[in-house]
Amino acid sequence: MSDETGVVGSNVGKGLQSLSSFGGSGQTRLEIAAIIATAFLVIGGMELALRVFEVPHYILPPPSAIVTALVTDFPLILPHLGHTIVVLLSGFAIGAGIGMILAAVITQFPFAEKIIAPYILILVTTPMLALVPLLILRFGFGYEPRIIAVALASGPMVMINSATGFRRVDSQKIALARSYGASTLQIFWKVRAPMALPMILVGLMIGAIFGLLTAVGAEMVGGGFGLGNRLTTYSSMIQMPQFFGVVLILSLLGILIYVIFFLIGKRWASWEA
Known part of the structure; x- marks a missing residue:
């Protein structure tokens, strides 16, 4: 049991290392701009779609x-x-x-x-x-x-x-x-x-x-x-x-x-x- 869960934990640990670029010194301004732009696109797209299709707030608010x-x-x-x-x-x-x-x-x-x-x-x-x-x-x-x-x-x-x-x-x-x-x-x-x-x-x-x-x-x-x-x-x-x-x-x-x-x-x- 411990070995199997340990493998899962090890995989999570590798995943954490792979995400270290969020704080890494090699991060470029272009990559940061792309991350911010993606966030704006996702949030803005949700806002626009919910308003265009007039989804009621009691189902999913913008x-x-x-x-x-x-x-x-x-x-x-x-x-x-x-x-x-x-x-x-x-x-x-x-x-x-x-x-x-x-x-x-x-x-x-x-x-x-x-x-x-x-x-x-x-x-x-x-x-x-x-x-x-x-x-x-x-x-x-x-x-x-x-x-x-x-x-x-x-x-x-x-x-x-x-x-x-x-x-x-x-x-x-x-x-x-x-x-x-x-x-x-x-x-x-x-x-x-x-x-x-x-x-x-x-x-x-x-x-x-x-x-x-x-x-x-x-x-x-x-x-x-x-x-x-x-x-x-x-x-x-x-x-x-x-x-x-x-x-x-x-x-x-x-x-x-x-x-x-x-x-x-x-x-x-x-x-x-």
């Missing part, structure tokens, strides 16, 4: 209506954005921390993987949103059930990718460290952890994105606050410009997650390229 609604209602949306960020950061911190600890344990003690792997497989294949109603019954409509759901969604992703990174360290480097008298703990911190950093960052990025999706889904299932609650409210009131405005905010949050881990990888794991 981009201008979405931006206008977002600016107008942003003071009302901002507190809910704060709630979602609190849930995401809290659940992700718990899930990522436990995931990395478990990754280190199963790497150093292979027998532990035989015990832990079935439960991790269950967590990976079980949609966490299905557990939210049960968590709400136990913990109420506050932060607790949402944070637990985010932790359960993000933790396995971090664990699987981190464990794959720990295992992919060159055995010759480990043998060299042992020949110099390094202990198992020293080998882990000085050899395995630094060499596994790219895969760890990929796991953290995937875990954070899964956590964001789970946080929004949990807010849609139950509770009176959060961006997910706004989606449910605007949808029920057929306020589609506001609805898509919240969707735009969530998309920007996802992009921000990618940019953060891309910059961290560029600073601390650029040697992999």
Whole structure:
């Protein structure tokens, strides 16, 4: 299970490297202009098509209506954005921390993987949103059930990718460290952890994105606050410009997650390229 998911994580990592041109020194003004022009064409084309065909706003509002609604209602949306960020950061911190600890344990003690792997497989294949109603019954409509759901969604992703990174360290480097008298703990911190950093960052990025999706889904299932609650409210009131405005905010949050881990990888794991 860990090897297959590790391959997926590795492919994602290669994809991140291939997208590094967005911040690369070789970027030309012509390429930047082409990117901006494409964005204007796509957005402008959507605006024109929706107005020409007179598509009702309650089905699909034009981009201008979405931006206008977002600016107008942003003071009302901002507190809910704060709630979602609190849930995401809290659940992700718990899930990522436990995931990395478990990754280190199963790497150093292979027998532990035989015990832990079935439960991790269950967590990976079980949609966490299905557990939210049960968590709400136990913990109420506050932060607790949402944070637990985010932790359960993000933790396995971090664990699987981190464990794959720990295992992919060159055995010759480990043998060299042992020949110099390094202990198992020293080998882990000085050899395995630094060499596994790219895969760890990929796991953290995937875990954070899964956590964001789970946080929004949990807010849609139950509770009176959060961006997910706004989606449910605007949808029920057929306020589609506001609805898509919240969707735009969530998309920007996802992009921000990618940019953060891309910059961290560029600073601390650029040697992999």
